[in-house]
Amino acid sequence: MHEAHDTAQSDASLPDGPVDVVVVGAGVVGCAIADALAPDHDVVVLDKSGVAEGATGRAAGVITPTLFYGDLPEVARHANEFFRAFDGTHGFEFTERRRYDYVVHDEVDTARDRAADLADHGFPVTYLDTDVVESEAPRLNLDDFAGAVRYDDAGWVDPYTLATALKRRATDRGASFYLDQQVDAVSSNTAELADGEIRAHTVVVAAGFSTPDLLGRPLPIQPYRTQCVVLEPTEVLDDQFPIGRVGSKHLYFRPEHNGDLLVGGSHDIVSDPAGVSTQADESFVKEVALTIPELVRGFGDAGLVNGWAGVDSATPDARPILDQVDDVFVAAGFNGLGILAAPIAAEAIRSQVTAETAAFDVSPFSFDRFSDSTSGFELRTTSDVGR
Ligand SMILES: Cc1cc2nc3c(=O)[nH]c(=O)nc-3n(C[C@H](O)[C@H](O)[C@H](O)COP(=O)(O)OP(=O)(O)OC[C@H]3O[C@@H](n4cnc5c(N)ncnc54)[C@H](O)[C@@H]3O)c2cc1C
Known part of the structure; x- marks a missing residue:
């Protein structure tokens, strides 16, 4: 988690005349959208706090597009290519790392089929028995499992650095960021602030769980709280230690550069997202402390x-x-995957703003796929997705 505040603010006063695009939210998604539109649009980004101060700065940064979007192969390929192309530029680093998803005995057939299906689409994914996994990664213990699915195109990033690198490139391309600017409401061509409004030809809202409030209407989006802890082992992990997920226990983990282990999990819908604790719960720490040594x-x-x-x-x-909702572009509802999905959001929103053809079919992200936009729903966690 990143504690620093990106203080680079635009000194200029807010623009008077209409701009091409206003983006509300300077999380990784707002920064990626600004970056994608800035080459040929006058883009202004507004955030009530700072860059990556929301979910972005708290994320684990695990990047496995193939696992979560492999059923939409062009979407997964777009994200996979983005991280490799952006690596080494604007201070951003993508750490390539193999990933193993542990598989319990009654899920072997499903896991084998899914691995084979992804491999048929050209992704480097293989189902392996436990002895093979343990010979490749001797620190892993799969005694209680039947095997694992190996993803050879996974990796991780520091989410704060990704967001600030995207902001830097967007700024180089002409975008302006105005931080500490609370937006109260939006319409198809305005963003209302406490002391005035900004007019724009296009308004994009990438404000995380606050997106429905800004639009002033319900959306099929619910805020949920999720947690991470970092553990320091007695013997540091080497620089090849893999990423892992134990879906049956709703936990995932990745190494840190210093040989510590970051462990994430727990998902709870919350009714007061602004008021929840930002500390890890003692019960979650205990669960991790009991589970990881096994x-x-x-x-x-x-x-x-x-x-x-x-x-x-x-x-x-x-x-x-x-998609557009009431003539406002919306990029929200990332389900614990917004770091890896930021380039997907940027491509999908750019194609709709410019009427260009996207690198992939954007219809799986349309608003009208939800017939009942107001009711609550059961949370599907990242442990359930891609299994
Ligand atoms: C503990 C944890 C672990 C995670 N791990 C991963 C992971 O490993 N991989 C992965 O891909 N994803 C992960 N995620 C998910 C990821 O962090 C989010 O999906 C992603 O950051 C969403 O980005 P965003 O820009 O949409 O939202 P945010 O980062 O929340 O940004 C929204 C921005 O909007 C601003 N805003 C809100 N309201 C207003 C307003 N009224 N006026 C102006 N500005 C406003 C906020 O200040 C904020 O900066 C994790 C999340 C958490 C919490």
Whole structure:
């Protein structure tokens, strides 16, 4: 989790005349959309706090587009290519790392079929028995499992650095960021602030769980809280230690550059997203402390480095809305996957703003796929998706 505040603010006063595009929200998604539109649009980004101060700065940064979007192969390919192309520019780093998703005995057939299907689409995905996994990654312990699905195109990023790198490139391309600017409401061509409004030909809202409030209407989006802790093992992890997920326990983990282990999990719909604790719960820390030593060797006496919680937004089918709602463009409902999906959102929104053909079919992200836009729904966690 990043504590620093990106203080680089535009000194200029807010624009008087209409601009091409106003983006509300400077999380990773707003920054990615600004970056994608800035080459040929006059773009203004507004955020009530700072860059990556919402869910983005609290994310684990695990990047596995193939796992979560492999059923939409062109979408997954677009995200996979983005992270490799952006790596090494504007201070951004993509750390490539193999990923193993542990598979319990009664899920072997499903996991094998899914791995084979993804491989048929050209993705480097394989189902492996436990002895093979443990020979490749000796710190993993799969005693209670039948095998694992290996993704050879996974990796991780520092989400704060990704957002600020996108902001930097967007700024180089001419976008202006105005931070500490609370937007009260939007319409198809205005963003209303406490002391006036900004007019724009196009308004994009990428404000996380606050998006329905800004539009002043219900959307099939619910805020949910999720958590991370960092553990320091007695023997540091080496620089090839893989990313992992134990769906049956709703936990995932990735190494840190210093050999610690970041562990994420727990998903609870919340009614007061602004008021929830940003600390990890003691019960979650205990669960991690009990579970991880069984899965990763050398964590019996691990120390707790830190822990935190953040709030993201969920939709009924665990896919974001990237579409116009009442003539306002919306990019929200990332279901714990908005870091890896930021380039997907940027491409989908750019194609609709410019009427260009997107790199993939954007219809899976349409608003009208939800017939009942107001009712609550059961949360599908990232542990359930892609299994
Ligand atoms: C603990 C945790 C772990 C996660 N791990 C991963 C992971 O490993 N991989 C992954 O892909 N995703 C992960 N995610 C999900 C990811 O963080 C989010 O999906 C993503 O950050 C969403 O980005 P965003 O820009 O839409 O929202 P946010 O980052 O929440 O940004 C929204 C912005 O809108 C601004 N805003 C809100 N209301 C207003 C207003 N009225 N006026 C002006 N500005 C406003 C906020 O200040 C904020 O900066 C994780 C999330 C959490 C909480």
